[in-house]
Amino acid sequence: MEVGDSLKNSTVPVTSSFQRRQPLLGIPHTWAAFIWLCGPISGLLVQPIVGYYSDNCSSRFGRRRPFIAAGSALVAVAVFLIGFAADLGHAAGDTIGKNAKPRAIAVFVVGFWILDVANNMLQGPCRALLADLSGGNARKMSTANALYSFFMAVGNVLGYAAGSYTHLYKIFPFSKTRACDLYCANLKSCFFISIALLLILTVLALTIVREPETTAAPDQEEEAAVTKKRKIPVFGELFGALKDLPRPMWILLLVTCLNWIAWFPFLLFDTDWMGREVYGGQVGEKLYDRGVRAGALGLMLNSVVLGVASLGVQVLARGLGGVKRLWGVVNFLLAICLALTVLITKMAQHTRGHYAAVGGGPAAVMPPVAGVKIGALTLFAVLGIPLAVTYSVPFALASIFSSNSGAGQGLSLGVLNLAIVIPQMVVSVASGPWDEIFGGGNLPAFVVGAVAAAASGILSLTMLPSPPSDVASTKALTAGGFH
Numbered sequence: 001m002e003v004g005d006s007l008k009n010s011t012v013p014v015t016s017s018f019q020r021r022q023p024l025l026g027i028p029h030t031w032a033a034f035i036w037l038c039g040p041i042s043g044l045l046v047q048p049i050v051g052y053y054s055d056n057c058s059s060r061f062g063r064r065r066p067f068i069a070a071g072s073a074l075v076a077v078a079v080f081l082i083g084f085a086a087d088l089g090h091a092a093g094d095t096i097g098k099n100a101k102p103r104a105i106a107v108f109v110v111g112f113w114i115l116d117v118a119n120n121m122l123q124g125p126c127r128a129l130l131a132d133l134s135g136g137n138a139r140k141m142s143t144a145n146a147l148y149s150f151f152m153a154v155g156n157v158l159g160y161a162a163g164s165y166t167h168l169y170k171i172f173p174f175s176k177t178r179a180c181d182l183y184c185a186n187l188k189s190c191f192f193i194s195i196a197l198l199l200i201l202t203v204l205a206l207t208i209v210r211e212p213e214t215t216a217a218p219d220q221e222e223e224a225a226v227t228k229k230r231k232i233p234v235f236g237e238l239f240g241a242l243k244d245l246p247r248p249m250w251i252l253l254l255v256t257c258l259n260w261i262a263w264f265p266f267l268l269f270d271t272d273w274m275g276r277e278v279y280g281g282q283v284g285e286k287l288y289d290r291g292v293r294a295g296a297l298g299l300m301l302n303s304v305v306l307g308v309a310s311l312g313v314q315v316l317a318r319g320l321g322g323v324k325r326l327w328g329v330v331n332f333l334l335a336i337c338l339a340l341t342v343l344i345t346k347m348a349q350h351t352r353g354h355y356a357a358v359g360g361g362p363a364a365v366m367p368p369v370a371g372v373k374i375g376a377l378t379l380f381a382v383l384g385i386p387l388a389v390t391y392s393v394p395f396a397l398a399s400i401f402s403s404n405s406g407a408g409q410g411l412s413l414g415v416l417n418l419a420i421v422i423p424q425m426v427v428s429v430a431s432g433p434w435d436e437i438f439g440g441g442n443l444p445a446f447v448v449g450a451v452a453a454a455a456s457g458i459l460s461l462t463m464l465p466s467p468p469s470d471v472a473s474t475k476a477l478t479a480g481g482f483h
Helices: 014-020 029-055 065-083 085-091 102-134 138-164 182-208 218-230 234-243 247-278 286-311 313-320 323-357 370-382 384-390 393-401 409-437 443-462
Strands: none
Touching: 029 065, 029 102, 029 409, 065 085, 065 102, 065 182, 085 102, 102 138, 102 393, 138 182, 138 286, 138 313, 138 384, 138 393, 247 286, 247 323, 247 370, 247 384, 247 393, 247 409, 247 443, 286 313, 286 370, 286 384, 313 323, 323 370, 323 384, 323 393, 323 443, 370 384, 384 393, 393 409, 409 443
């Protein structure tokens, strides 16, 4: 299938939507498997390596800025490859038409792998730089991570808005070619704009923001000299950090792991749930496509709420008595929302069955009634609240808990990231067979997610230590947080 054709029914930003489609935008399952693997593999390998070397970087441009600049450049290259996959495939020998485009798909897969690696290379040092600039202050760390989550939401909203405007390609008329149809050209135009914004903002940020100077204590300098002399590999440092983790960090890793076991089923299959269970369609049918579009609208609403909630994280935390209580409460909210997917699905099936029973025609061709649609979209929107907390609170807590541990911020990222990528691997591999045991569909994985979210909430409220209101340490500029 031509890459442009495979994108026709997607109105969401490509950088986030590729990981959320099942099947993956019409790409053959063999290629889809390679794409699914890139997220956890790059998170497992790239973040510890980049974090380790950014902690020990002695460039005159700073510790974090060289990696941020390189990550931004790689993102631009990756987005270019994805946008021009159809054209490059055609130039390499793909034919025009509806037949398979193996060369275009190969370029697309390579571009997507580079994109995921570049994102890990970019976002880790960005969070580390925020922790550096916070100077060990717990409140500043929490605020910085909340604002990070807010601007992620802003990017999502802008991406959804650009992807839903079908005449964007007219700004760049050359984007429409023989190999790249109108829909492909529209997405390619989105990529041009995103590359320009990324490079401009990167240059401004790296020019205006100055990294704080770090001065290590004599014992730290001696320890660093010994470490350098021994040339301990990055993964030796990573496993060493795991061995010496304090108890609060182990609890944080456990709560984070359960939290992401809850999130990943919905993040991976949200629009498929809308197309299959809520709208009652099958892949390739118009009703399924309508459900996917409705899911894209739900993701847009989710991003809006995510942005608003990110600005209110600190207020909510103070109102509930601390960030750990806030995280526990929103995990219960996540559990309730995931459980409600069962209710919404049953209501949609009931209305379709009633429609067929009264002679209204085949139930398979009837979209859900307005009440079911509103319920599903409301669910998407409400989930923006726990998502805002998930994108900010765990990283802030990790920064605070590890501020005196002696581990570098970038390397600490690799430790926390294990609690995120390992659940992703488990969910990606196990969710399909698990769903098949119960007859297919997405609900079994969602129910497991609800149970995991409830367990995460209980552990957060009962076992996770409350962080100090402020952390002032001489190691703060070199030890810092997770990402």
